[in-house]
Amino acid sequence: MTLPQIDSFKKEKFAFDTLSASSNDSTSSDRETMSWSPNYEPEMSQPQTEQAFKFEPIADPGYSQTSVDFGSTSDYFLNFYNPGQGSVEFNSPPLWRNGQNPPMASCSTWENMCENMYAAPPSASAPPNLYSLEQHVPEHASFNYSQHSVHQHSVYNSYGFEQSPPLRNHQFSEQNDLSMLSFPIIYSPEKKAKRQKSRKTPKKAISSEEASQFTEQDRLALTPNHKNSIHLWQFLAELLNQQKYLKCIKWMDREQGIFKIEDSQEVAKLWGLRKNRPNMNYDKLSRSIRQYYKKGIIQKPQVSSRLVYQFSAKFKSG
DNA sequence: CAGTAGGAACCGC
């Protein structure tokens, strides 16, 4: 796997800013090859207080939007959005920089942001596009935000996960809203009939009530941005890293990777929404989690209790 | 009653 150097990143970034590059350029393909795998263990041996941050420039065809995730880790969550004309604000939950709130910033240029926020890789051995936020988030960061583009960075949380690509509102708007509500069944009629024949109970039909359970906000927040190509563990990690889902799922011991599903129905609902599986429930979701046992991705903690799971040690950073 | 565990068949990619 080759990771782009900072210089090439900037080059791509600037080219993108000025040209509004198409979505099938090299940056997009980079993203395809950067998915996390157990075999790829970046510099996660760095201290927990330092958050690794991986650049992942993504070209965007250009569209108007009002909100976009910039990136997130389990210790901070960066949103940047464009509420007005060209003004950009940082917004994040309290766990920024060892518990301190982040600076709210009115930003001027993207170049400044790069210079201010990303001083250097955290260690000499670190991949060149991995940076630590610890020492170089300025009190008043400034950067440029091209209002025609969306810049998204994959990041690693402190547990070593690469976040799945950030959520993107336009993915939703590109689709027909009604199609989102109707949750089309993807079985072909033949196969569906064959399958039902072999089942003792037929597959439950989708009700409009079920479909309408999801709020507009849920649909926006959980719209898949890479079709449905997200792993359940990634999705759980995403929820765990966002304050807004604290009532659904939360860390019990982040160091140990132990988390608790607080609202099993809600988590299943969100997972079903993300995967476009309206009949998803906790029974099925938990079955998928249990499939992770033998794969060594998720396990039950040594002291087992209801709705509590643990990311396995090999997923943890050093 | 909700959650746990795992077998089995199936699906889309």
Added chain:
DNA sequence: GCGGTTCCTACTG
């Protein structure tokens, strides 16, 4: 074949 999804039975607290 992978990564679930769906359905199921048996079991637990």
